[in-house]
Amino acid sequence: AQSVTQLDSQVPVFEEAPVELRCNYSSSVSVYLFWYVQYPNQGLQLLLKYLSGSTLVKGINGFEAEFNKSQTSFHLRKPSVHISDTAEYFCAVSESGGGNKLTFGTGTQLKVEL
Amino acid sequence: DTEVTQTPKHLVMGMTNKKSLKCEQHMGHRAMYWYKQKAKKPPELMFVYSYEKLSINESVPSRFSPECPNSSLLNLHLHALQPEDSALYLCASSQGVSDTGELFFGEGSRLTVL
Numbered sequence: 001a002q003s004v005t006q007l008d009s010q011v012p013v014f015e016e017a018p019v020e021l022r023c024n025y026s027s028s029v030s031v032y033l034f035w036y037v038q039y040p041n042q043g044l045q046l047l048l049k050y051l052s053g054s055t056l057v058k059g060i061n062g063f064e065a066e067f068n069k070s071q072t073s074f075h076l077r078k079p080s081v082h083i084s085d086t087a088e089y090f091c092a093v094s095e096s097g098g099g100n101k102l103t104f105g106t107g108t109q110l111k112v113e114l
Numbered sequence: 115d116t117e118v119t120q121t122p123k124h125l126v127m128g129m130t131n132k133k134s135l136k137c138e139q140h141m142g143h144r145a146m147y148w149y150k151q152k153a154k155k156p157p158e159l160m161f162v163y164s165y166e167k168l169s170i171n172e173s174v175p176s177r178f179s180p181e182c183p184n185s186s187l188l189n190l191h192l193h194a195l196q197p198e199d200s201a202l203y204l205c206a207s208s209q210g211v212s213d214t215g216e217l218f219f220g221e222g223s224r225l226t227v228l
């Protein structure tokens with residue numbers, strides 16, 4: 001069975017600084033990887049996804065992530081954050097042939113400060 | 115139209131009440147999901163419907179009863195709930211259950227059980 005680890009529960013960062021949110025996964029088969037964002041009192045919105053092909057994927061709001069198979073990682077990055085990026089970020093994995101059964105990490109609270 | 119609409123947004127009920135949560139999507143998706151999310155936790159899968167048939171029940175207590183009247187609608191009937199069932203209930207949809215795991219989420223129904 002797959003699992004996802006988000007080591008950082010909270011990441012404080014100043015506005016316009018770069019940020020990286022870490023995600024590691026474990027699976028014995030091919031996986032699909034996702035980052036979702038959740039703003040306060042809202043549902044989840046897909047930021048980006050890795051299905052196959054290029055290991056660098058670009059998403060909405062200037063975010064990007066790199067799939068590293070050897071390190072089983074899918075870290076999320078943004079070169080310059082904005083106050084509006086303050087939210088909870090969830091990394092998720094589903095296994096190829098797993099019937100869209102998403103497994104979420106525990107989430108990382110990104111807090112952008114002035 | 116890429117929306118998943120959930121009603122009501124907020125629900126307060128007593129332990130003896132019967133209520134329902136509703137979810138609707140008009141994206142032509144054939145798979146729909148219920149997730150439960152406790153505060154500061156990731157979403158946990160409850161049920162999956164594929165082509166209007168229940169395909170996954172993650173050992174959810176029978177006081178939660180899902181229903182999929184047609185491919186656009188998903189209900190969650192609630193009866194004799196406990197205070198620990200208070201949570202954000204998220205509905206999601208996807209094109210199918212055998213594709214790439216990309217789910218579209220609604221904004222959720224926040225349930226409080228007194």
